[in-house]
Amino acid sequence: MLLWSACVPAFATEAPMQVYTRATHTLDREWKAIVDPYENGYYDYRYQPFDQRAEPPRGAYFMDAKPASPTELIEYDFDQAMSLQVPGDWNTQDPKLYYYEGTVWYRKRFDAPARRPSDRVFLEFGAANYRADVYLNGRKLGVHEGGFTPFRFEVGDRLQDRDNSLVVKVDNKRRADGVPTLNTDWWNYGGITRSVELAVVPAVFVRDYRIALESLEDREVAASVQLDGARGGEKVTLSLPELGIRETAAATAEGRADFRFRVPDAQLWSPTDPRLYRLEIATTDDTLADRVGLRTIATRGKQLLLNGEPLFLRGISVHEEYSADGGGRVRNAEEAKQLLLWARQLDANFVRLAHYPHNEHMVRLADELGLLVWSEIPVYWTIDWNDEGTYRNAQAQLEAMIGRDINRASVVVWSLANETPVSEPRNRFLSRLAARARALDGSRLLSAAMEKHYREDDPDVAVVEDPLAELVDLVSFNQYIGWYDGSLDKIDRVRWQIPYDKPVFVSEFGADAGQGLHADPGAIWTEEYQADLYRRTLAMLDRIDGYVGTSPWILADFRSPRRVLPGVQDDYNRKGVLSEKGVPKQAALVLRDYYRRKADEAR
Template sequence: MVIGTRWLQALALLLCVCGVRADPGDILQVHARDAIRLDGEWRAIVDPYENGYYDYRYQPFDQREEPPAGAFFTDAKPRQPWELVEYDFDRSRTLQVPGDWNTQDPKLYYYEGSVWYRHTFDAPARRDDDRVFVHFGAVNHRADVYLNGRKLGVHEGGFTPFHFEVTGRLRPGGNSLVLKVDNKRRADAVPTLNTDWWNYGGITRPVSLLVVPAVFVGDYRLALDSLDDREVAASVQLDGARGGEQVTLALPELGIHETVAADASGRADFRFRAPDAELWSPENPRLYRVDVSSGDDRLADRVGLRTIGTRGKTLLLNGAPVFLRGISIHEEFAVDGGGRVRDAAQARQLLLWAKQLGCNFVRLAHYPHSEDMVRLADELGLMVWSEIPVYWTIDWENESTYRNAEAQLEAMIRRDRSRASVIVWSLANETPVSPARNRFLTRLATAARALDDTRLLSAAMEKHYRDDDPDVAVVEDPLAELVDLVSFNQYIGWYDGRPEKADRVRWEIPYDKPVFVSEFGAGARHGRHGAAHEIWSEEYQEDLYRRTLPMLDRIDGFVGTSPWILVDFRSPRRQLAGIQDEFNRKGLLSETGERKKAWFVLQDYYRRKAKGTH
């Protein structure tokens, strides 16, 4: 059905006034385009009582047809000498975007609440029928977005991208883009109230303007579908299409140039052979240029071709057994007092540390990391586990909580499903078994399979012990029936007995699937030394690693591990003065990048695994 242009314009105006939620299924390929970055200094107002959003009767200003000047999103100035306006962005503090507010201002270190951000810009040059979008890499946690005093919409979820179309809403100059950013924790949110990482607030990833034709390439996906004959499956989704548009996909280095017509929904499907393609792997992270075009629109990207799968208890990369020499990583870079990773340079340093450790795999915990991280992993030859923050105990019975989790899952998968590095989508971490939880995660697993069936599905589960034998650790969970990789966290020697317990534990895992140990570890303050039995010493952590790795090797079907964690990271749960000082100390590196003794134990283990001499 074709809808009249005037009706669409009227609907757009209504949605602009009332506000809409960003659609997680609607992806813009920002990294494959020339975008106008709006990063840098933004004006900011800290608003713990949300006086810029609610009146004194606690009624939202943005639900009025004509919001008053006192609503911060109007970015108003007094029009008369006697007019009362109790804020002024022009005289307010500044915060860097991208960046968290916690580490930019000591007064905001523990702050959880609302901060208003404002940035002014001129409209970009464009043709008459071009369209303009404003794109956000991530904002933690809820973002209410306004342009020139009118609401564009709302996005919830602190780690996934979103955007709004602003065509027809831009002034030639002096456009005012305002966000109310709220990082308050909520029981019904994803993640929920209780986590073991810092709740960094702010516009933590880049903000961009994109100018595109009326009909443009909104998204694409490409994957090696068949290893034997190098058959590639791809699809392109046009935005604004009516059907019949010609869509071209090319991999020039492989001599591939295919054109098909889009269907009525704007989708074009491709299937072709690439017999001369080198397969992507950690040893040879080969990327090929891919060009996608339709009409006046072009995007250029780089992709790798590989397969990932399982056969019984064997994990297969490009049809050959592979062992995952992994490490877990938080998206934090605390060197020089920093917080949330701000740019590609910081992301690269984290991944280079993993490479120096001997890793071919990283678990990006406990939420979707930036697009820079996964694209750099493509380049560096690191396989990736990517997950959403369904963490510990969330509100399993709440339908809105489920919808938010699924939206984050969809945004993560759609953004990164053409990245060769990503081999595992993870649904959850350490969630206690219950009927409600099982239903929730079953729905997520079904959604993930529908979005992408070319990768493995997993989740970080938990273990327990047999009642009749306390030395037999059991991994048995209804979720294990739904996933491809049986993954679990275990902390024998830290939360569970002394390190020597690892010497006698045996494992019972009743699934004909590969087994991956997604976490183990112990806390140690860098530079603190003592006997191997002295907790918090580097020697204690070192001894735990020496005992744990042989224990893991005895597990039937063991295909890899991602110990917890690469670098010490901030957490308000970790309050032991003089040792933790609000850092989780399980890192193999200190928060400033200094190596602890356990680093060398794992590095040696991985070197021997890589040589096949273990």
């Protein structure tokens, strides 16, 4: 969610913008940083923000000032400060910051990229957690809230040819009105966690596009292109050269050009054949190239259909964390690919990217590798359902997630929430989100990870019944029978009551196990216990009517401050089928063998 001070020009925008495939000027690698737990660089001693003044004092950190004389008092110096790498979290770059929650100021000096007088320049952030106040050459560009979505500012008229100062105040304090809120089960990594770039584009440029296979029977594709800076009448050409497609349309006064054409010879994208085609969009002054897959995803009764054929989701849940080398948040495409390759080694064809939008590398690599994707916003557990600002924040994150990834063939599910307790305010909140998601994209499935309860007259009958289930396409729920809910024997007794004519997906199950910890199968925390729970649970799930897949919790052990048991957890949630280093536990082999059987049955 982008916010601006009333005294700051609105140079920022939330509208989607395709940047990933453009040539950009990177601002990654070393940044200078000042840790500021009392926010002295932002507030005066009366707790009034410096950036609300018409003339901010040079002592405000965003001014990036040096003493003009031996008598001027400036109590900071970025040049002498510590360094942090961008992208990256601060928690794993300095032991002093491991548990830190608060403000860190980042500063990057750079020369402006080469450009023509008519060109426009956008400053693009992949993500910063959680609130980012952004300043260029001492002037505020704006504010973004939300730790996992991209944001940008148009900065061409504020750039100096040499020695620009970009200062970002990043604050990861948890907030009751935030999305997510105060209580989560993952590490609150702070910092500029994804890349920062400058994109130089012409005055009228291709900002965004949409493309989707709209009709499986007719192989009809619908596409649209959005120009920025257009006045209407501009010629837009869309090409798929490998399919012999070259279509031209004129942009409207709003800059939109629409296309509709057939692709009778196209190979449809699927996990077994992740075919991607080169897409080229050209105007008089600009060209945008990308690679896209064409496929359909739908439901029919209790069936899930990919390209019209029944689909079983052999999934695994994944956090955006790579700690095999001591790191935290995924920093680059290589780390993202390693997580997806670990999933592939389980014979998975699906990943649930929990509990927030992951970096763009993940979804684009999933396109390449043939992994279906569930993408989620961090409406997690119990947030402030009655606060309109919280809702707007959640909707902004939903819009940013869909806007960035709507053209990725791998993404088949948009998820609205995880384990949210039923109440009227919650139902209204999620109903609004569902309506917004469908307005933005009608070509994918909608879901959310719901919860179960038991029948009062029969404690062995688990019930999934939630008003949210009426709004989604895929009835998904989390369950932890045998770990948080009863003993292993209970798994064998439970029967399921799910009163919807829709596919059923089990979005989480699991148990903690220390990799290398062995004992009798009845002893918790052991690999044997976790493996036995997997065997029993998978057999139980196969008995559910309409069951179309699962994404057990989770691929690899991940950090969580909730998990403090010494010698076992040590700040890690140990439900991974792999250790944080990628070493398989016994449950990984149980899951892999199950998925191989499922794949054989589908052939």
